Amino acid sequence: MIEKFWTKKDLREFVKEHNFQSVEHIQTTLKELFKDVLEEALQAELDTQLAYDRYDAKSKKTKNSRNGYSKKTVSSEYGDIEIQVPRDRLGEFDPVVVKKHQTNVTGIEDQIVALYAKGVSTRDIQDHLLNLYGVEVSPTLISNVTNKIVPIIKEWQNRPLQNIYTVVFLDAIHFKVKQDGHIVNKAAYMVIGIDLEGNKDVLGIWIGENESAKFWLSVLNDLKNRGVQDILIACVDNLTGFTQAISACYPQTEIQKCIIHQIRNSTRYVSYKDLKKVTADLKPIYKAATEEAALLELDRFEETWGSKYPLLVKSWRQNWDELSTFFKYPPELRKLIYTTNMIESYHRQLRKVTKGKSIFPTDESLLKMLYLSTMDVLKRWTGRVQNWGQILLQLTVYYPERVQVR
Structure with missing residues (x-):
């Protein structure tokens, strides 16, 4: 492409004239050349548009202007570029190479x-x-x-939301942040919602202290203030008090606790030598075809392990109402809600980006990186949830008064 501007002979003469000794020397020369070319391009535009005799910086002559000249300055990594524009005709100059009010030409x-x-x-x-x-x-x-981008983040964080979401996933991811001269653990609270069209969206990111049901309540109230009037199903981990927080804000919402989190939490009581066998024996419970079948499998599990690990069995029985919600739905929806895999996958994408930052200097710096990373993730969320047509049809049967399909 360079032959369109310089012949090979011109290029050789250019190289010979500058006697380049290093890549750095070439870069410096090209930077100077860029500045000169841009300056000449701007001045040529000015000459063409205003048809005036060019200002001569050496002779200090100012022709065709009774009011003198004003400088237009453009900043770039190649240095400040200035051109002289007659004050009485400044408003007429509409440059193409560098737009009005543009202060950076380099990207x-x-x-x-x-x-x-x-x-x-x-x-x-x-x-x-x-x-x-x-x-x-x-x-x-x-x-x-x-x-x-901070004002853009604030606008995004306060944007109006849809009035109903079929499924909402709530979970937090933890980071270390400097605060008052100390390094503290902070939780980034995340919410993913699936609307009636089957489209996924990140509804918001909130930075707070260690994860708590009280802070989650403030997140849910924020969603309500931004227009979310109804949530059909909320998928959550086993955080204490989460159910109460959701019920306080959305009393009709069904809650599905994550099966994977339940397995992790309950097997803390299991010795390592039994872990593989215990997790295998738990599988028939949540893989059962119906809730009745699942309860029979839980009874069998208790017969085998109840005397050795009573706390494990107690944990499953105490949480059963919210662990078994998915059994009432068809396989397509079960697969979607019985774990928090959707938001866990989103978190994995964020961790890929944030893994190089062991400590963030401020909450704001953490929020900026999470927001920008989230925008990259959202670009890839282009399609509807798999089998959404079938799922939506089922939801209209379960919630005829709450789900109105146009």
Whole structure:
């Protein structure tokens, strides 16, 4: 493509004239060339549009302007570029190469945000831009650039939501954050909702102290304030008090506790040598075709292990009402709700990005990275939930007054 602008002979003369000794020397020269070309392009636009005699910086002559000249400055990593525009005709100049009010022509801000969204550290962003583009950026500049998305996050976090969600998954992921000179554990509360069209969406991200039912209640109230009037099924882990928090805000919502979390929590009482056998014997319970069959399997399990691990059996019986919710639904919906796999998968995507940051300097820095990572995840959520047509048909039967299909 370069032959369109320079012949091979011109290029050889250019190289010979500058006697390049290193890649750095080439980069510096090209940066200077870019600045000169951009300056000339802007000045050429000005000459063409206003048809005036060009301002000569050396002679300081100002023709065709009784009011003098104003400078238009464009910042780039190649340095500030200035052109002279007659003050009395400044409003007439509508540049194409660099738009009005544009202060950056290089896309470096986009590069910074894109790298930050991938979990790249500030130091690595600096190194990347320096090595690839020869651009030096400071940690302050990186912070200032990423801070520009904070108002966007606030707008996203407060956007109106749909009035009904068929299934909502609630779970938290934990990070270490600096606070008042100390490193503390913080929970990022996440909510994924599936609407009546079968589309998934992240309804919000909230940063709080260690996970608690009280904070979850504030999250649920926030959802209600943003327009969510009804949730058919809520899929949660086994956090104490979660059920009460949901019932206080959405009393009609059915709760399905995650089977995988229940297995993990209940097998804490099991010795390692029995663990494999115990988990295998639990499988017929949650794989049963009906709730009645599942209860028979639970009875058999208790006969085998009840005397040795009474706390394990007690845990399953105490939580049974909310562990067995999925049995009333068809296989397509059962598979969707009996675990919190959907939100766990989302969390895995976030961990890929955040694993390079062992400690976040502020809550805001954590929220920025989680938001940008979430936007990347949402780009891949383009289709409806599998078998959604069949699932929705079943829901209209179970909830005829709450699910109105147009």
